[in-house]
Amino acid sequence: MSKGLSTLLSLEWTEAFEEANMLSFTEMLLMVHVGFGMLCIVASVWVFVEALNVNENNVTRIRKISLAVAVFMWLAYLFGGYWYVFYYGMDKAIILKGPWPFSHSFFMEMKEHVVLMLLLLATYLPIAAANKLATSRAARKIVLWVSGLIALVGMAMDGSGAIISMGVKVALLPK
């Protein structure tokens, strides 16, 4: 093998390696985004169940988990947002050329805007949980509705994310 050819192959291999590393970084970003989103859903269900059985012993726990819901949601938003702003363009182009363009034109467009409402809901939960939950039926009801909404909207977002991923996958399948 000539020196020139081996240098060229080495360069190509390096570029391919860098590309693979970049992909794994974006995939990591996505996994972290989904992970925090799932933690947010699980924590909101936890708050819901605890609020159904609220008493003086679990009020502090409800407040802590409510705060965790907000933190998890903010982390999911920041990681997902970073990925969306800087890396989604490539996936979008693939989706739109594939057989599932609706996974962008409906599901991603809907998800990216509904998730902002989810962020507000999660931010509001610790405020609602700061009330006297053990003695106030009204305060408990607000926490139940908000945590329930977070879980439902969160699952809808998770499902939409799965459809978006499938949109990329079916576009890359051999015809």
Place this chain on the structure above:
Amino acid sequence: MENKDLGRYTASFGVSLGITCVVSALLVILKELGEHSVLVWMKEATGHHWATHGLFDLVVFVVLGLLLARANGGSGIAISEKGLVNIIVGGVVLGGLIIAGFYLIVG
């Protein structure tokens, strides 16, 4: 009837949440239909229209919540538990339907 069990921030930020959800959904329509005006401005403001949208929602939510908390001489907005639930759930559901409906029909 006002419910004294709800703290003033719970009531004010709850109302703010419901209103912000609907305003945010209306902004979606505004920016998508104003592709050469609103959308361009939103892109220029932060570098991405979605980042501007998120920032706008947060500012509306916080400012409106704080303003409503200062209503009634500082005791906060007067609202019943049922009214607050209706505003929160109604705002989220209406906002979601506006967004999903828009992208389903127009988008």
